[in-house]
Each structure stands twice: as C-alpha cells, then as structure tokens.
Amino acid sequence: MSDLLQRLRGRGWRLTAQRRVVAEVLDGDHVHLTADEVHARAAARLPEISRATVYNTLGELVSIGEVIEVSTDGRAKRYDPNAHRPHQHLVCSRCGTIRDVHPSGDPLAHLPSSERFGFTVSEVEVTYRGLCPNCATA
Ligand SMILES: [Zn+2]
Numbered sequence: 131m132s133d134l135l136q137r138l139r140g141r142g143w144r145l146t147a148q149r150r151v152v153a154e155v156l157d158g159d160h161v162h163l164t165a166d167e168v169h170a171r172a173a174a175r176l177p178e179i180s181r182a183t184v185y186n187t188l189g190e191l192v193s194i195g196e197v198i199e200v201s202t203d204g205r206a207k208r209y210d211p212n213a214h215r216p217h218q219h220l221v222c223s224r225c226g227t228i229r230d231v232h233p234s235g236d237p238l239a240h241l242p243s244s245e246r247f248g249f250t251v252s253e254v255e256v257t258y259r260g261l262c263p264n265c266a267t268a
C-alpha cells in the first residue's frame with residue numbers, strides 16, 4: 131500500500147472533505163492516474179468537487195513530496211502516490227497499464243563517470259516497455 135492517507139494524517143495535512151477524497155482516490159498500489167481520472171473518480175464520491183480543486187490539491191501533494199508526477203511518452207502526466215520508495219515503471223505499449231517495479235542494483239551506478247560530463251547525477255528514470263499479459267494474449 132502507498133499509505134498516502136496515513137502519511138498525510140501523520141504530517142498534519144489539513145484534510146478537508148475535498149482533499150480527503152483526492153487522497154483516497156490516489157491511495158493504493160500501482161496507482162498512476164491522470165488529473166482528469168482523479169477528478170472523475172473524486173466526483174463519483176463527492177459530486178460538487180471542482181476540477182480546479184482537484185488540480186490544486188494534486189499540485190500541493192506534489193510540492194510536499196507525497197505524490198510524484200510521472201510522464202510517459204508525451205501522454206498526460208500521471209500522479210503516483212508511491213513517492214517514498216524509489217521505483218521505475220513497466221508500461222504496456224498497447225493499453226498503457228503501468229506497474230511499479232524495483233530493479234535490482236543501484237541504477238545510478240550503471241552510468242560510468244566518463245559518461246557523466248561533469249554532472250552531479252541525482253536521479254534515474256527508467257521505463258521498461260512491452261505488452262502486458264492481457265494485451266499479449268489479445
Ligand atoms: Zn496492455
């Protein structure tokens with residue numbers, strides 16, 4: 131579990147009904163929703179929630195580091211509550227399903243210093259692509 135709600139409570143984030151619904155929609159494993167998907171699911175629980183509120187709440191969750199933004203292939207940005215455990219993504223090139231994966235070893239170590247061009251490298255983003263089991267058998 132991402133435990134997003136629990137983390138937000140733990141840090142004393144003010145949970146209004148609207149913010150709670152956004153956090154509930156995002157809570158869970160392998161959750162990577164676009165802002166529009168978050169809004170649609172939040173509105174199913176709290177019909178009066180506005181798109182602007184959803185967008186603002188997402189922006190705030192990102193800025194406090196509890197949700198990360200993921201972009202794959204110029205598709206719409208997705209929001210990922212698995213912000214505390216470094217992970218990479220496995221993406222189905224047909225249906226867009228995304229899984230959180232944890233490759234073994236330190237991905238930073240795979241870039242030799244001769245290839246770093248003086249950069250201080252702080253982050254690695256790897257996307258593994260292929261077909262998910264559903265698409266592979268379709
Ligand atoms: Zn698929």
Ligand SMILES: [Zn+2]
Nearest residue numbers: 210212229230
């Ligand atoms: Zn993820």
